[in-house]
Amino acid sequence: MRKKAARKTTVALVKLAHARSGDKGDTANVGLIALKPEYYPILVKHVTAARVARHFKGMISGPVERYELPNLHALNFLLHGALDGGGTISLKTDAQGKVFSTALLRLELELPK
């Protein structure tokens, strides 16, 4: 028998994690770090590469890769094609991807209550 859908609540990622980002060519990386160890499994489950790709739709032209660092309670995302060519080529204010970190923290998660 299927249970009724559990009640959900919306949580802003900025309440669960902090982050720092940088660049490698036209790829931005965002390291996403759980603010408390118990938040890490939530990040692993809900902040998937697909979810992050959807979040950045229209801002990046390539795929999103995700790596796990359970020892640091952190995830590392590679956002390919994020920097208008990157480095010296880029015309963007954020040519080196320094604030993709906080852009990711705008993500809102639907979590069970």
Place this chain on the structure above:
Amino acid sequence: MKPRAVALRIAAGQGFWGDWLEAPYRQVTGGPIDYLMMDYLAEVTMSILQKQKSRDPSLGYAKDFIPQMERILPIVAKRRIKITANAGGVNPRGCAQAVAETARRLRLGGTLRIGVVTGDDLLGRLDGLLARGHELKNLDTGRPLSDVRDRVVSANAYLGAWPVVEALRGGADIVVTGRVTDTGLTLAPMIHAFGWRPDAWDLLAAGTVAGHTIECGAQCSGGNCLVDWERIPDLANVGYPIVDAAPDGTFEITKHPGTGGRISVAGVKEQLVYEMGNPAEYITPDGIADFTTIRLEQRGKDRVRVSGVRGRPATDKLKVSIGYFYGYKAVGTLVYAWPDAYRKAQAADRIVRQRLADLGLTFESVLTEFVGADATHGPLARASAPLDQLPEVQLRIGVRSPDKAAVERFTREIAPLILNGPPSVTGFAGGRPKPEEIVAYWPALLDRRTVEPCVEVVDV
């Protein structure tokens, strides 16, 4: 042979060329240290330096390094602090020469030895390498270097810690290098002091992690730290990081007493993930470090212990950083004020684009950002920003083209808008934007055996 050290203190004095001028002085005077590590080279820096050297063969290194040395050499010589720095750029010998002259002027002649590491510069060898079948394919695009060979302005292999170790073994007090990795500048003193072997992969990985942690200076001691940022104390007086290293590969990150900033587990984590690719494979010329094995622990105020680091053998390739001429770009800005600031900036953008099209100019890219609305977070910000009520918006238009004349013409299309475009516009005090040459970055791999580092140690 000298007895092996049981502890070593390595202080970061410079996280990039342009970093805080006070940091090196504060690091050598704020408390005891054994080494000062200074990182100067970013990916694009080598091509800038190559250009300077082509105009004047005595240049091509980080010029700021010399006044820094002038300021700290008397202290460094007295306290027997050693320095590792990749300030040599594309002219390490010229840089070492300038340091030697400075030392003699300070009457430190006869007391110092300078090590010089070269062999990373491949610019003069490129045709030979290509002829012998080394394609130097672009790591991102897969294209062979022959596609842009005639536009290459710099080419440098990343050397690791070992040539720096050789210079230290030769008695160097100051080691000036070309393109040695940022991490190698920190790892080398550990290898030298602790007698680590070339196949001690876990230890080499640990030293590499230490190097990565402090290579961006204060970015691991409270600078650019998002966690609890408003309560990080006294950033005006921020202490740059120091590695307290042990022979078993464990180390602690700390800073001088009485300085501002903060060394916390959360802050160190932020630096560890900075510019990270696959965390299990942090590849350097000295070996592969596995960042998923790092253990962090707060060991008191402003002190974080790092342990558990595992490593794997180095690959048979070296990374090569190549700079090549790409084209031209320019960025123009104007500021629009309330009311309707955002809509005015949007209207001005449409006008510029139409005028550029009417002139028949073509660009590889025209990018518009509205600073105050979407320049940093794009559509994610626009979705929630009160766009109708913004007090002001900066219109920022950038263009890129292989055609210099098109970029020049664009730079003349911004100022007229002040009188012939939407109203309430200001912020043009800087004058017309200047077209900039773009030297783009071409990362490649090269067989390690083709690169022969050269180490010299000279008395001052």
